[in-house]
Amino acid sequence: TRIAVIGLGYIGLPTSAALASRGVRVMGVDVNQHFVDEINAGRVPIVEPDLDTAVAGAVAMGHLTASSEVPEADAFLIAVPTPFKGAFEPDLSYVRAATESIAPRLRGAEVVILESTSPPGTTRQISEWLAELRPDLTFPHQSATPDVNVAHCPERVLPGRIMVEMVTNDRVVGGLTRACAEKAAQIYRIFCEGEVVLTDATSAEMAKLTENSFRDVNIAFANELASVCAKVGVDVWEVIRLANHHPRVNILNPGPGVGGHCIAVDPWFIVAAAPQESRLIRTAREINDARPGGVVDAIVEASPATDAPVVACLGLAFKANIDDLRESPALTITQMLSKRLPHGTILAVEPHVDALPQPLAALDNVHLVDADVAIAKADVVALLVDHTQFHEIDRESLAGKQIVDTRGMWR
Ligand code: SAJ
Numbered sequence: 001t002r003i004a005v006i007g008l009g010y011i012g013l014p015t016s017a018a019l020a021s022r023g024v025r026v027m028g029v030d031v032n033q034h035f036v037d038e039i040n041a042g043r044v045p046i047v048e049p050d051l052d053t054a055v056a057g058a059v060a061m062g063h064l065t066a067s068s069e070v071p072e073a074d075a076f077l078i079a080v081p082t083p084f085k086g087a088f089e090p091d092l093s094y095v096r097a098a099t100e101s102i103a104p105r106l107r108g109a110e111v112v113i114l115e116s117t118s119p120p121g122t123t124r125q126i127s128e129w130l131a132e133l134r135p136d137l138t139f140p141h142q143s144a145t146p147d148v149n150v151a152h153c154p155e156r157v158l159p160g161r162i163m164v165e166m167v168t169n170d171r172v173v174g175g176l177t178r179a180c181a182e183k184a185a186q187i188y189r190i191f192c193e194g195e196v197v198l199t200d201a202t203s204a205e206m207a208k209l210t211e212n213s214f215r216d217v218n219i220a221f222a223n224e225l226a227s228v229c230a231k232v233g234v235d236v237w238e239v240i241r242l243a244n245h246h247p248r249v250n251i252l253n254p255g256p257g258v259g260g261h262c263i264a265v266d267p268w269f270i271v272a273a274a275p276q277e278s279r280l281i282r283t284a285r286e287i288n289d290a291r292p293g294g295v296v297d298a299i300v301e302a303s304p305a306t307d308a309p310v311v312a313c314l315g316l317a318f319k320a321n322i323d324d325l326r327e328s329p330a331l332t333i334t335q336m337l338s339k340r341l342p343h344g345t346i347l348a349v350e351p352h353v354d355a356l357p358q359p360l361a362a363l364d365n366v367h368l369v370d371a372d373v374a375i376a377k378a379d380v381v382a383l384l385v386d387h388t389q390f391h392e393i394d395r396e397s398l399a400g401k402q403i404v405d406t407r408g409m410w411r
Contacts, residue, residue: 001025001075002024003026003074003077004070004073004077004105005019006080006098007081007098007116008036008039008079009079010159013051014163015079017054017058017163018166018167020061020063020064027066027067028064029071030068031068039055047324048162048163070101070102073110074110076110076111077115078095078102078113078116078126080097081261082094082095082119083261084272088268090122092118092122092125095122095126102130108137108147109147110148111148111180112150114150117262117266117269118269119205119269123151123174126150127140127142140180149183150180151173151174151184151201152205153172153188154172154204154208157169166191166192172197172199174201174205174207175198181198181200185198208266212263212266212267213281215252216263216267216285217281217284218251219252219253220284220285220288221252221284222240222255223287225254226254235411236408237254253407253408254408255291256384257291257333259318259319260318264285264289267284271285292332296333298404299333299380302403304402306379309341309379310380311337311378314349314371314381316328316331316334316348316360316385318330320386321387322352323352329384330385331357333384334346345367346367347367347369348367350385353368371389371393375398375401380402382406383404383409383410386407395410
């Protein structure tokens, strides 16, 4: 079996490595030539535990190669971004481009699998696009016995644990026909030790969106509780600790907002598909999106009434122990603070980066420094990410400082 993986990012590359390390011939495809060159040299252009050794090994064995051109293959796996654009409209342009690049390579009997998290109906859309591009072949929305099979198998791995969860998580495989699902499932059984659960394509699309919306709604509940407890004058962490002693209550952690490119995005696909019916999901998104602004207010309120307060912002990543800054509330908070305190100094601390990322790098009053330096100089210390390194901070160094602890680490 030869498998072409379109998109070598946080999902495509680990999936390629998982398949290749089991002896499958994997040809990775990416529009980014730098990624292609790095991978062919056995190097990994992203940070994820154990991915580097898996890729280096697969490349050295000759099982994994990368290219900017889509080759002929028995299976095509699409793992490209599905962001949203404008008024929360799903942007399927990368999926469309991937489909167009696959179409000329089809000869019949292949499986085309969409892994990208997508709005309901996208898998069928791919089948329709392929039929337009290749009128000489039949596709599963046209025939019960199509030439080419099309299925959806959403990724569900947790950043930071991708190489483990890739193998151990159950997989949902939704086919446009039952046979499509079965053919796609065979590929996942190569490396997936969890259960491979078969369904239809739209149910699989909805299941993935539902998983991330479930988490978003539950985090919104914790965040709303934090605001309520602040008003009532009790510690939200204590309230949650007590409530979670109930056998059927399991409240998540409040925080500075919800980051990453999945949970903060996917619920909008549900809202876009059924706006009238998704009031709770929409409100949860709004609650979580309002968190960074609330944290900034709290920091400004805690700042001394001097002209030039110094604020230490501990953490820029979207969650603990990763270097991923995408949609990070900590980054948003640091950026907003720079504007709210134009004469102040913002000392950002992020052990996982060497230089300030944009848009922070362009701001005069934001500097990247070590934790001890930031804390020593700060009037206000804002804990934004619960990185393991921050647990080692000497509590005595915080004496006399105003503290805004968004993660409940110092309570
Ligand atoms: N967060 C809180 N409180 C919590 C838990 C998380 O504020 O109690 C925040 C985090 O700090 C972070 C954000 O939520 O900013 C999201 O972090 P996460 O660890 O919950 O999830 P992701 O975005 O890293 O990965 C999620 C996972 N989905 C679920 O757990 C349902 C993962 O399994 C998916 O594969 C991934 O989205 C994806 O790619 O869709």
